[in-house]
Each structure stands twice: as C-alpha cells, then as structure tokens.
Amino acid sequence: MKIKSIAAICKKNKNIAIFERYSDDGDILTQYIGDGSAVYPVIGLPPLDAESLLTIFDVPEKDCDNYFVKTLGIPAGISFEDTDATERHVEREGISIIYSGRTLKPIRTTRGLVFIESRYLSPVADVLDVLELYERRTAKGTPYIVAKAGFLLQAVIMPYDVINQQFVERLQDLTRECEFSLSEKERREREARDRFTFTEPEQCSLNVDPDTGEVVEESEVADNA
Structure with missing residues (x-):
C-alpha cells in the first residue's frame, strides 16, 4: 500500500x-x-x-x-470485508480510455459495463502482479469493484458514472473510424501482395538426370530429345 x-x-x-x-x-x-x-x-x-x-x-x-x-x-450496503457472498471475479480489460480528463478502465459486470478510474489502482501498484478485481453488489444490486491480493482486501472502488447518450455516441463514432481504418489497412496489404505476385520473377529449376543425378545443361536435354 x-x-x-x-x-x-x-x-x-x-x-x-x-x-x-x-x-x-x-x-x-x-x-x-x-x-x-x-x-x-x-x-x-x-x-x-x-x-x-x-x-x-x-x-x-x-x-x-x-x-x-x-x-x-462503514457505509451501509458496501462490504469492506475480505470476502463477500455477492463477489464475483472480473477480468481487467486490456484497454483504457481518456474521457473528460480521466483515464477510465472498462470492467464487465453482471449488470453491464462499468468504468473505474485507473488512478485508483496506483496505491496498490506494489501488489499489482497478484492483484485481482471482484464485482460486489449493494443491497439494491448496484455493482462496485474491490481489489484483493490473495484473500485480503486492498481497495474498494466505486464506478465512475460516465455512461450517457453522448458518451455512447462518441464511442460508436470511434468504433466506426477504427473499422474504416482497418478496412483501409487490409486493402493496402492486399494491393501490396498483388504487386509482389505480379513482379515476382519466375523460379528457375535445374535439370537433373534421374539416372545419374548429374545436372544436365539445356543443350544436352535438347540433343537427347
């Protein structure tokens, strides 16, 4: 800590x-x-x-x-215990986004996607290699996140309320731009492969006498024919 x-x-x-x-x-x-x-x-x-x-x-x-x-x-409905009957292990996503000056990490819960601020993990950076995140729920079913190292509680983190219509629309715009960039990248790669195939010289092979295993000059092949 x-x-x-x-x-x-x-x-x-x-x-x-x-x-x-x-x-x-x-x-x-x-x-x-x-x-x-x-x-x-x-x-x-x-x-x-x-x-x-x-x-x-x-x-x-x-x-x-x-x-x-x-x-x-201790606030009612929030568990500060090392274990809780409602907790469920969640995976940390490999991406984060910066929005309104905050670095947000998405986490999938049983109630949908939530975001926590990445800075809230900095106090537990010394145990980050063994740190696990868990979803817990209040009495009303609202998810929140706890960080644990082994069986010991390290942090209780409330999700940041960022999901609204504008936020979703901006992510959708970003997804469309990413899809367009991916299609353009794949198109350029196809064109590069096509140019390489078109300009690639014919492969040369040696004529080998099947009886002797010796390399036969083209003139000798013509004479034998």
Whole structure:
C-alpha cells in the first residue's frame, strides 16, 4: 500500500474520508482512508484523525483549512470485508480510455459495463502482479469493484458514472473510424501482395538426370530429345 499515492488521490479534490470499523466495545478495529470514491485499509499505523492524517499527507499547515476531512462508520450496503457472498471475479480489460480528463478502465459486470478510474489502482501498484478485481453488489444490486491480493482486501472502488447518450455516441463514432481504418489497412496489404505476385520473377529449376543425378545443361536435354 503506497500512502503517497493515497495522498495524491485525496489532495486532488482536497476531500478525505476516514471510515472506521468498531468493536462491540466501541474501539476502532480498522480504518480505511480515501476520497470517498475509493478507500484503502490502513495497515501498520495507529488510529488516525484529521490532524494526524494531514500531517502524514504532508499538507502544509497553512493549507489544512482548505481540506474537508470527515470521519464515518462503514457505509451501509458496501462490504469492506475480505470476502463477500455477492463477489464475483472480473477480468481487467486490456484497454483504457481518456474521457473528460480521466483515464477510465472498462470492467464487465453482471449488470453491464462499468468504468473505474485507473488512478485508483496506483496505491496498490506494489501488489499489482497478484492483484485481482471482484464485482460486489449493494443491497439494491448496484455493482462496485474491490481489489484483493490473495484473500485480503486492498481497495474498494466505486464506478465512475460516465455512461450517457453522448458518451455512447462518441464511442460508436470511434468504433466506426477504427473499422474504416482497418478496412483501409487490409486493402493496402492486399494491393501490396498483388504487386509482389505480379513482379515476382519466375523460379528457375535445374535439370537433373534421374539416372545419374548429374545436372544436365539445356543443350544436352535438347540433343537427347
């Protein structure tokens, strides 16, 4: 877990959320920090409050008042557990798109395609080689994404609400342009193959006497005939 990457995420909008899990006695068991759209478990640190967190994030004292820090309990309907009955493994797509200044990664869920911001995976880059993504669903069936390394939760990421008519139409336009470019590429390759076939010289072969295995000159072949 890279605390500096979490700090960069929170500093972007100067918004920090601290989610806390409590014991039956009211003691803090686990804390999770993030910007509200993505949160990460705090491991190996003492309980944090607004002041100590801003210090860890290297926020200058003169800028602290510009940050909005809120401490909350675990939100209802969102599972911060290592396992969840609704979770289902999902594959990371091999492409990302940049839209409205955000790099978005598409993920196929049981409720259709969702997009998460790629920057939310930066805090878990140190375990990226073993990182797996899972779809989980709220009580209302809305999908969200969790990242896990082995059986341990690394991040809870809410999809970015980007899908609308304009977004879909722009992707359709891009798909049509890609299809046209592909057809043009295939046409040029066919023409290049045709030119090569047309200009390729005839292959020469040697006349070999089947009895002796010796190469026979063309004049000798004519005389024997």
